[in-house]
Amino acid sequence: MARAGRTAGPRALVAALIPARNASRVPAMLTFAGCRITALCPADTSLAHSWLIEKHVVMPRDADRAVEALRAEVAAERFDFVVITDEALLLALGSRLAPWMRACCRSSPIPRPPT
Numbered sequence: 001m002a003r004a005g006r007t008a009g010p011r012a013l014v015a016a017l018i019p020a021r022n023a024s025r026v027p028a029m030l031t032f033a034g035c036r037i038t039a040l041c042p043a044d045t046s047l048a049h050s051w052l053i054e055k056h057v058v059m060p061r062d063a064d065r066a067v068e069a070l071r072a073e074v075a076a077e078r079f080d081f082v083v084i085t086d087e088a089l090l091l092a093l094g095s096r097l098a099p100w101m102r103a104c105c106r107s108s109p110i111p112r113p114p115t
Helices: 021-032 063-076 087-095 099-104
Strands: 011-015 036-041 055-058 081-084
Touching: 011 021, 011 063, 021 036, 021 081, 036 063, 063 087, 081 087
Parallel strands: 011 036, 011 081, 036 055
Antiparallel strands: none
16 A cells, blocks of 8 residues: 655665564654655554555565565665564574575674773
């Protein structure tokens, strides 16, 4: 379901395999930051029905198919941010770490606190 939205600002993909109520709060934070939002989640969730998202892409509940749906969406669209909102999807991604994910999950050194 597409919503009318802005044509400028960073694009964010919010993805959730089993979104909790907390996931539906993420679009508000990103909208406040000026982002345009695409949600990738199952159809029967509060995140899918948020009036703050511009586009909803249905994600299957099966972990393998959900990871593939995320890969396909990241390959098809250009996002400035990808936000994984639940542990189930994060675990599914971690257990299937593929080359395309390594490019998305660039590691950067964590600065050490001053002594």
